[in-house]
Amino acid sequence: MSGKRLVRMTVNGSPVEEAVEPRLLLSDFLRQVLGLTGTHVGCEHGVCGACTVRVDGSTARACLMFAVQAEGCRIVTVEGLGPAEALSPLQEAFREHHGLQCGFCTPGMLMTALDLIEKYPLASDAEIREGLSGNLCRCTGYEHIVAAVRAAAQRRREPSS
Amino acid sequence: MKPAAFDYLAVESVEAALEALARAGGEAKIVAGGQSLVPMLNFRLLQPALLVDINRIPGLDFIAVEPARIRVGALTRHHRQETAPELREHLPVLSAAMAEVAHLAIRNRGTLGGSLSHADPAAELPMMALLLDAEIATASPSGGRRIAARDFFLGPLATGLAEDELLIEVAFARPAAGSGWAFEEVARRSGDFALAAAAVTLRLQDGRIAEPHVALTGVDETPLRAGAAEALLDGEAPGAELFAAAAEAVRRRVQPNTDLHASADYRRHLAGVLVRRTLEKAAAQAAGGRA
Ligand SMILES: Cc1cc2nc3c(=O)[nH]c(=O)nc-3n(C[C@H](O)[C@H](O)[C@H](O)COP(=O)(O)OP(=O)(O)OC[C@H]3O[C@@H](n4cnc5c(N)ncnc54)[C@H](O)[C@@H]3O)c2cc1C
Ligand code: FES
């Protein structure tokens, strides 16, 4: 009845095909089956944001989806943003502005900020804070994360500055 | 925690969904956005034998603008309801409320049908369904029916839906041209469930209030329409005293809970304040002639 199912998707551009139990969360699939441990797991009920990934271009909580539901989807995890030698502009902004300490929340913050920057103007700090309110950080006090997102949003609006 | 084992079926038609639900005889759960169901599975508050995934049914993600109402499909995501230009234009009170629902990653997945079926007593969409006299259309083995929002919400997480019934679409009544509207919410943090929220639509006719609708969420067993306040407002000239009386009628009507986020007294206080504020805004807007 609840035996394994074949599921196919692309993860960070590479096709993936695995047999999984229906109850396997997408977050556990990424971490345990694919070994992509950049996606972190905190609460498993949608509250902390650590597990945030992209599904077909928009963010989703990987802990609130089953791997079987991602059949045919394009998944992007933090590993898909850019390797250490070639950081994406958003990652670069986090580095420049000290947007992380222990790094536990960082993958979720990056994935969330990327979606926010694409969908909202993020013209004010209030908008940035509101957008990040679904991602918990126990270290930074958020100030540096807001500064990093502000810089990245500005760079996107005015690419030459 | 991790969910208990279940079988999984992704259906591609309403008929296939109904058939799977009927076959499972009450042991199945529908999954739409999963943003309320999956946490309950992860906590093992629910242990269904089968998940029927309706996300791949075509034709349930739509917004159709008609002269008297706007029909929205059950699989329409919260983020689309927040940003769709046709809703911003014709039902701005709904778009405004959607911006307060959870966080972007959750709004990207959560659906209209899921929110109404889940019937959280502090959720925004059930309040909007009540405010806008929505009619909820379902499909079931016996053919389906249309349920008035007023008859739909029975208690916390309880609705009139049967176990083999699928919510298909929601028809929101369009407020008359020239109506004013307002929505106000207080939550602990942006994106959290409301401690209290109020929404109003009303019209002014010869300087008097017509068709006042006042809805609240977070302050009772279910979201509600404040009938006594509406009766007070109907046909009267807007003013501070009238709005204070309406707010007092709301404070008397609601039965909030005390929980770890707020006391019942504080929620009752908020209900009054938010009703007064939304009435002031909606009346000013109706007087200014903006829809
Ligand atoms: C961190 C967090 C914060 C949140 N904050 C808010 C908030 O502030 N305000 C708010 O309103 N909501 C909030 N939510 C809930 C969110 O809006 C959910 O998306 C919504 O309540 C349920 O929609 P869904 O599509 O995800 O439903 P699902 O989780 O898939 O399903 C919910 C229930 O409805 C049933 N169901 C789903 N679709 C149908 C259908 N078409 N017919 C019949 N039954 C159906 C399911 O079987 C299940 O019982 C929050 C969620 C999270 C995780
Ligand atoms: S682990 Fe998914 S939101 Fe916390």
Ligand code: FES
């Ligand atoms: S950097 Fe440690 S949790 Fe955010």
